[in-house]
Amino acid sequence: MNNIRIIIAGPRGKMGTEAVKMVLEADQFELKAVVDTKNAGKTLQDLNGQPALNIPVYDDMTTCVNEIEADVLIDLTRPESGKAHLEIALQNGIRPVIGTTGFSDEEIERYSQIAEEKELGAVIAPNFAVGAILMMKFAQMAAKFMPDIEIIEQHHDQKLDAPSGTAMKTAQMISEVRSPKQQGNPNEKEELEGARGSDYNGIRIHSVRLPGLVAHQEVLMGATGQTLTIRHDTIDRSAFMPGVKMAVESVMKLDLLVYGLESLME
Structure with missing residues (x-):
């Protein structure tokens, strides 16, 4: 070849x-x-x-x-x-x-x-790290059983787009198995605009940009009496x-x- x-x-x-x-x-x-x-x-x-x-x-x-x-x-x-x-x-x-x-x-x-x-x-490919792909797949599997979800993604301060492509791809994959739903109190009010993050079919996505970070994401899921956190960290490119x-x-x-x-x- x-x-x-x-x-x-x-x-x-x-x-x-x-x-x-x-x-x-x-x-x-x-x-x-x-x-x-x-x-x-x-x-x-x-x-x-x-x-x-x-x-x-x-x-x-x-x-x-x-x-x-x-x-x-x-x-x-x-x-x-x-x-x-x-x-x-x-x-x-x-x-x-x-x-x-x-x-x-x-x-x-x-x-x-x-x-x-x-x-x-x-x-x-929004993300080439194999571990990040597994994180997204695990989140998609879990979303069938725990549909109340928020995503926190963290990247270096030179990244231009927010939310990250990985966070958007994660939300899209979750949405394939989860119906859109409103999360939190229906009467909640943002005292500061953007405090609750962006909204993708009811999934809240929060973006952090700081020097020293590379690429990190956690998917937080909550249900009565329990929470589940699925996290991936890229330490080196x-x-x-x-x-x-x-x-x-x-x-x-x-x-x-x-x-x-x-x-x-x-």
Whole structure:
């Protein structure tokens, strides 16, 4: 089997740095180029100082895909860049693996249609940590029996979207087995707007942003005389890399868009 040829967008970020390392260490992967908006014309060696990384850096995805033959794009940038890069990849016959969040249901539907028309696999994953996927699945299982639920997600203070994609995906998965319901006192009043968090089908979602955090989420469930807490903590971004690797390998076998790593794990 030929190596999977890969482009990485966002190689200088904390996630991107880990992805570069993972791709370079995987025998079946071949890193062909990276996209970084501030370093066109340089090489990856210029960005991280490692020798023997004579891999070109582009500042524009369209130029990159026109000049580089690749099978997969790994995008670990920001929401607007990720969406643009996803579409460029599909339009140029490259299978995208997108780790940015902030996709609406309408956007996912639109990109799904493009992927099906092109008969190309695509993966959008709000979270690549296997433990986080298990946390979401466990919460979905428990929600059948304990439908009063609140979600608290905590991330570093540079994260742009709130709630996180993981929290939204968790709420969506729970809603597949739980009917919408109002929680708490029907006459409750927020003395300070937003105190009760956002509302997704009656599930309250609370977002915390602080320096020092990476990615953390707990799902709190309550019933008469008892509570259940399901929590996942990402301590280091290397935790995401087995999921990224799985997504790259899986996307080569797909001809449609998959939203959420749990679909690949099943």
